Amino acid sequence: MPKSAGTTTAAEFWRSIMADWKMIDADGHIREVESDVFEYLPDYYKNRRAAVLYFPLLPHHGWHRQAGLGAVGASFLIPTLEDWRKALEQGNIEAAVLYPTRFMHIGQVGMAEFAVDLSRAYNDYLYDRFLRAEPRLKGIAVLPLQDVPAAVTELRRAVKEYGMVGGLLPADGLPRPLGHSEFHPLYEEANRLGCMLAVHSQNSLRNNDLFMWRGEAATLAHVWPQMRQFTNLMFSGLLGRMPDLKIAFLEAGCGWVPYLMSKMAGRMGEAMTPANLIERGQIYFQCGEELTTSRDLELLGEECLFWASDFPHEGIVDMGKAVKEFLSREDISEAAKQKISYKNPKRLYRL
Secondary structure (H helix, E strand, O other): OOOOOOOOOHHHHHHHHHHOOOEEEEEEEOOOOHHHHHOOOOHHHHHHHHHHHHOOOOOOOOOOOOOOOOOOHHHOOOOOHHHHHHHHHHHOEEEEEEEOOHHHHHHHOOOHHHHHHHHHHHHHHHHHHHHOOOOOEEEEEOOOOOOHHHHHHHHHHHHHHHOOOEEEEEOOOOOOOOOOHHHHHHHHHHHHHOOEEEEEOOOOHHHHHOOOOHHHHHHHOOHHHHHHHHHHHHHHOHHHHOOOOOEEEEOOOOOOHHHHHHHHOOOOOOOOOHHHHHHOOOEEEEOOOOOOHHHHHHHHOOOOEEOOOOOOHHHOOOHHHHHHHHHOOOOOOHHHHHHHHHHHHHHHOOO
């Protein structure tokens, strides 16, 4: 990135750079409030409102982000539609794809019927509160994989009625891995619809038995499930049979991908290799936060990686600052930045 010159202030310089740079935020978040989403549940819940909301609608995990002296919530934000509009302007973002926060845990819901009701309520809420009034915001549908036919129906409804650009696959919580044949009808529907599916990491109830320290959980809780699901999906061979299906892996970076690809080499039989799927434009990975990004670009290429703000998670409340930090990186070429921040997510989400 060129340095500012003359009498131009640093702020003016960065405003001019960002004004000329097209950006798509491939993974932003809302922080849905359960009492708000409750209003979109079927009417038969309404006469039990206090009882239903006394308990969390979705299971969570034992690593509370705000507990104790080491909490991370100094810049905590529950973004409204206006907050997201402000963020889009701050970062000169052409489009942002919205993922849930609490409802990321949909895979841990034990009752299939309740998972179906919660998924429909969340998708109605997302459309009504955010997508309907702001075309720059694009939605990812929550899906009840506990009932695959219902998940197929809900993906079709969210895409066709609400214009959502993909569906959520929980990285953890379900009793079977995502490559299991039970889930194949959902992949077939996404292939027909021409929409992507996203394996998005989240903390899990299972983490309560795996870690001893908060920092340890924060280090490993996202990447382990991604590695497991990526490996399982690759060995399933399903992407090779569905050429219009695109799957993205989010919230765990991409530094782990070259390692797994090397371990899979020579073991995949008739299944299409990850390298072939990258070449066909079917698998994508979030990148940008690791020290290894330049190496990952060399090993994976520039066509399968994308930038994401994660706004407002991890205390990220200034979109302009997040964009500036990415654009100022000197270990990524300008050509690669253009693909990572715009061309690749545009292709992934078919925007």
